Amino acid sequence: MKVKRGIGRLFQVMLLLFVITGCSTNNNVSTKVNSKEDASKDGGTLVIVRLSDAENLDQQFMSTINAASITHGKIYEGLVGRDENAEIKPLLAKSWEQVNDTTWEFKLRDDVEFHDGTPFNANAVKATFDRLLDPKVGSPRAVVLSMVNEVKVVDDYTVQFILSEPFSPLLSILASHEGGIISPKSIEEYGGKIINEPNGTGPFVFESWTPGQEIKLNKNKEYWGEKAKVDNVVFKVVPEETTRISMIETGEAHIAEPLSVTMMDTVEASQSTEVYRSEGFGTEFIGFNVLKKPFDDVRVRKAIAHAVEMDSIIKGVYNNVGKKANSLLGSKVFGYHPNMKAYGYNLNEAKKLLAEAGYPDGFETTLITMDSKERINMAEVLQSQLKGIGIKLNIQVLEYGTFVEQGNKGNFEMFISSWRNATGDADYNQYNLFHTSSHGSAGNYFFYSNKEIDSLIETARSEQDQEKRMELYSKAQELEMEDAVYIPVRVIENLAAVSKIVDGFSISPSGYLEINDVSIKKQ
Template sequence: MKGKGKYHIWLFGMLLVVAASLTACTFGQKPSEEHKLPPAKTVVEGGTLVIARKFDAGNLDPHFISTISAASVVYQKVYEGLVTRDINMVIQPQLATEWQQIDDVTWEFKLRHGVVFHDGTEFNADAVKKTFDRVRDPRVGSTRAAMFDKIKEVKVLDDYTVQIRLSAPFTPILSILASHEGSILSPRAIATYGKDLSHHPVGTGPFTFSSWTAEKEIVLKENQHYWGNKPKLDQIIFRVIPDDAERIELVEQGDAQIAESIPVTEIERIQASQQMRIYRSEALGTEFVGFNVAKKPLNDLRVRQAISYAIETGSIIKGVYNNVGTQANSTLGPKVFGYSFVLKKYPYDLNKARDLLDQAGYPDGFSTTILTYNRMDRINVAGVIRSQLKGIGIDAKIQVVSYDAFVDTLERTKEHDIFVSGWGNATGDADYNQYNLFHTMGGGRGNSFMYSNRELDQLIEAGREETNTQKRLSIYAKAQELEMQEALIVPFRNLENLAAIHNSIEGFAMSPAGYLMLDKVMIKK
């Protein structure tokens, strides 16, 4: 989209809505909560919200956070961006009050006045520049730097006007700025804490960081000087409770008000309780089986195709997930811009699988390892796959590690073979998945396939620069087709957001991206 004058926010928002509608994907469905009828209580502001989570955050620095689960602790609580997305994934103003696209490679933002960071530093154009200069600085070594590699320069025009100049057209720029990667950091905190900023998050959001006790809890407190609508809670505690049943029991007893990472096996228990209810909403993420193509024999396309033909994903959705979620055919969920509705996954065909293994020189199969982490549903998925691969002579050992060790293996050591994983989408745009997961330079945790293909790189780059909606859709359709032909993944499930909610809570929501939305949460007394 080109422009020479000033675009009003409402007009720009309408254009985004129209563009999104062309994908036939909307977020019009309301989240589902199964309500009981508890005794009437008075809704009051204040109090402490306790959220029981399976894992610790690992990192609270937006320039190093690798999961939406970790980002959800600080995103829209401690940190805010120039723009944000509402529950329907529509771009809304936040620290920027308005913006315009000057030309193909120049975006200009007018900034909000009267905002201060939690450390008392004034929010202004200099803070925006220092934030994006930091994430792009190779000396910092940000794992999210690739998301901003199209930014050529951040230019301060005056205290409250900033321009972002790109090296080439970059259509997803607003969607990136609206994700946790686009969080604006205190320049004083950047200078003071450097790479230790993870343990000293300082933003402009409705909550301030109070403390972090590793593997135990993270505490946020109300920002008394927040520029926007005041939070309705005094304090939020993210408590690490690895045991699934214990997290849910805490909610039922009222010792926690929300529990995340709910196994589908616990849904009936939650539904039967008179003290809590189940929260379900559409999600953008997917789950898949991935292959490290740098490892033998997975470097042979025929082997990867054989495994793809040998996995019957319907039994995984039914047997492991009790039909929660839907069949995936891509790393893109159906609600993500760029999803291909015509893409076909490999059908279940053991004879074809055996024939391909024979052609590859493995008529009697081989031994390999399936890596996953200590989450019961993923372990169960690995078990189903192991059983199915026995049908074509593949002996797959299951390796279960901690979540931190799992991420470390995928990001750093790269010593995995087959892995069971998933990928969220923080932006609602295909670029977030495509570039992170499959581009040679995607880096970070994403390209755990160790895959490089110049043709695919060119498609992904073209999708980033193309401004025509229909042409972008066509580009991403071709990219997903190539990824399927290369048998890089076996997609098996489109996710749903699930949480257990105590009946004393009102106003809770999860965005389609998976972020916890707590700005309207109140506790009934």
Template structure:
């Protein structure tokens, strides 16, 4: 038997090497606690208030496809078999031990004595019930294909469960550590599955309390938690759409944290003795996407023309104030599988006009560009509108509230859109399969509605390949094909920002932009 044998797998060693080690870059003169001029220690208790731009779209991990929604429940209400530490290494959580028997067989030994928030026991049956629901086609989960390599889950006894795969899958532990791997209450699944979207039931350190739609979601400390209890009594996620209001609330003490910080406010934060800025390079990417299945953007020459007409450097400097870095592909340099060898189409107005004429649009056309209502995204849309006007393309900007935006791109009612993809695992499969595989069209993540059988095959080969260098080459090949098909225009590799006041201690963001609240205290 090979206890924790996964560490010897080359693929996972590569993941460890390439994954981001999340770190805070402070601002101003801070002491070791991370807060400016405030050395008092935090105490137990208190209500933490997190202010956010938009409400969650849902709280059922089997249907959540965006990180802002997952952020409410991931490792707070729900837990996973394994999880990431600060350095993005895999560590035990609901499973305290595991072994890879062969390429298709993984065995997990579970923690004992854990109960769900509804009193039902956590055991091997609960694990099977949760994953069976996710993988059942009748459930209709957009997460299904992310874990579609799991062919069977076998309950050995209460504390031992075996995962059988249909094919080798190198990053299995990383996907099990993500939000998709959350283990839901079997009682809730059997008795009231439809309520899980609004009333999550897990084993985590926080218990769901209430959700006032469009206003706030409240979690309370789980007093019966099986592990180390959180220090705060509760956390409220409040919806505050106005950027300036969120910042003012944190500065006044009415709120404590916001993980959605406009880059235009960095100087104000740095100049305040009450505000602190947390910065960390992320695993996410931002891009201009094309709906390749609908006219007129089913025309590859038109997509290429637009690609040549977008000056990406101007967006990074002018809109983002150099927060984040210029992307070359839809995969962050911090993600395993990234390559610098695939480069996007350069800014070339003459080439853009030439291709526009070849596409049959030399007399111009109108295109709709969809974005959510985040300030920077709207600014990016306006810059692109101006740039494309220079080649005779008239852009109509459509701004939607975040939930409506997600719904629109999931249903394919858009033409061109500003999108972002947050990698939750640190592995390239999470980008390539979810964004570009034909099985992921729509809600799972392929909002380009892109279908290429050759790309599908390469992505599938990469999933099953255990040799890290071969996987790297496969991802490079798929990304080159995606470039040739002009599916998207890469814009930015994320740098995640959060602002918090001096009342908060031991807060951090991980590389996927999840709020880590396990050790937070309030002064």
């Protein structure tokens, strides 16, 4: 399937690509962006080569930051956003106030249009969130705003969110990709089906998507704010990392992500490419499906946690990139518990717990992981370490989209994954990963349920006192650790390989690619 928007624009892009076509180091990749012809074009085409494709382009159905990076802040925008310091800033809303514990009012901009020419107003905001929360639509992201009873139109440019209970992190959710405002025409056209042609208010306009190959965006020349510096953006799917890096060296691409730790030295030694690094909100972890035997027994989960020698993984697999984690919250996230202790390496305790659980000689199980070098390397280290307590660990490496699909369905026993936390608030982590209502596609791949933790998370959502919220999240994290639902690995560092002719690129702590200010130096 190839999704297109605007035949005229597509013809222009194809004509440009015809002019700049050159030899490629990768099959199906032929865009030569660092040529004299391209350098003469104002703005130029930014090419980003990525490990995997988006699973879809509908922000109300996305389950990954990988997909959201294509649309969030580029095609779609929210009422509020985040500045370079991750602080909440006005975006499509000029201002807001909390009228009372359960009512938030937003004053909207009156100079914005959607890409299809439809005016942005209060009715568009209402239509967006009505669709998100409609049970008939069945959005897996509805859970993050389940406390919204009504989005009320006060006048053309004033809207209120009426909540069923106080919800402290509301602004942080509205600033994430779930808060992106969709054109009412798209909502009318697609209804409850996934939107294949995203239509928002952002600085880039969707051009086309060829699944498994590439997504094209064009500069929005009518954008209400500061316009993008490049004319076009192409996100290309290039699974092989050495090929991605080579494409920057040869001028066929400008940015390659993600970048593995094992390739950092190669990139740093290059005369044309450099490493981008920044600490993220998220963490990497080893998880258990607690509904699957033998992982329905907490003693088995604790035994494995004691059998993992994490320092050697941080050093050997990650070359000390990203500090060792003690929680599924990154240290920069509101609600992080700095004093919590993860399980220490103790083989004798691990063997004792396995014997108590009825597995004195161990057992055989399977771990799934996505096809990234570090994850595969980590899985192999785990395989070796768990032999020490008699566990035979089989490793199943899955393409990213398949990994997500299996995780959503719970078709696994153990897994390696990460949670990037789109909002910087503990609620996004705790509710999505641990609340009973979030099983599967909402984020709770552990399929874990604990009534006490559910209550702590729900109370923290409504608590207005931020110190009390911190205490509630600390208690929840301690209980989750006591139940050994997961094994924390490390705080994620965002890594990418970037051409030295690129200025203005960054990755937000949430993991979104930030390209609105990117420019390409003329050669």
